[in-house]
Amino acid sequence: MSCSVPPCLPPPLENTKFSSCLSLGPNPQKTNEIFNKIFIENYSKVALEEFQSDPELRVNVIKNIIASFNCQFHHEIIKEDLGFALRMIGEYSSSTDIEDGLSVIKRSIGELPFPNNHNQNVQTYHWFEEGRRRLIIEGDLKFQSQIAITLTKLIDKLNVFLSKSSPARIRQERTEAVRLIVSMQLLPKPVNLGSSTIVFYSGEIRRCMSSICHQDKELKQVCEKANGENLVNLLSKKLQDDHQRDLSDQALYQLEAIFFGSKNVSET
Incomplete structure (x- = not known):
């Protein structure tokens, strides 16, 4: 019997709604406030300290970061700091977020094998193209290492749970x-x-x-x-x-x- 492995990065449906990136936890306003301060205000030290000291807030912000990879508006916020976003996912994901974290990394990389021709049409979800561009066109080696480190941390956590x-x-x-x-x-x-x-x-x-x-x-x-x-x-x-x-x-x-x-x- 033949067996086919599902594509490495199946793109989400175009009409998928990701309301979770707009409203998370009992205090979504606080979650979005900290999220914005971390990514818009240049890694606000105060926001990061609050994020690290409040377990519930930490879980909700990480969910927000993961959901941002699937949301056109929020992806614009994290686009310039994808490496930092990956680091946050790898470091702070709870047991319920590990598989979602792995999923967004896979979609950010795109389908394998990588094309030999950079102009080759690649079926990726359009707001995942930033990660794909950095890998294939820019050859961003630092970004590659950030992906590898995040994958390793998530696999380690998955192994525990x-x-x-x-x-x-x-x-x-x-x-x-x-x-x-x-x-x-x-x-x-x-x-x-x-x-x-x-x-x-x-x-x-x-x-x-x-x-x-x-x-x-x-x-x-x-x-x-x-x-x-x-x-x-x-x-x-x-x-x-x-x-x-x-x-x-x-x-x-x-x-x-x-x-x-x-x-x-x-x-x-």
């Missing part, structure tokens, strides 16, 4: 994260950066990849077999295998539930 309940899901997320990181490494390096800067950011990206691989022996073995485009192909194949394995596990679980459920009924 889902390691027992959904190991198959974590396995897929790890594989996909590493595939994204390896794909970014294949992009041309910016010509206006010194060699020491390139070495620094490239080292950060490699450390992130290594950190994720060390959580998964099978993934680590795949990454030791190849590099470059060959590794991307191997990871894509592994992602298909992981997806198929997850479907098989779900089917087996459902059959066991039906079997034991009917057995319990017959015994009573």
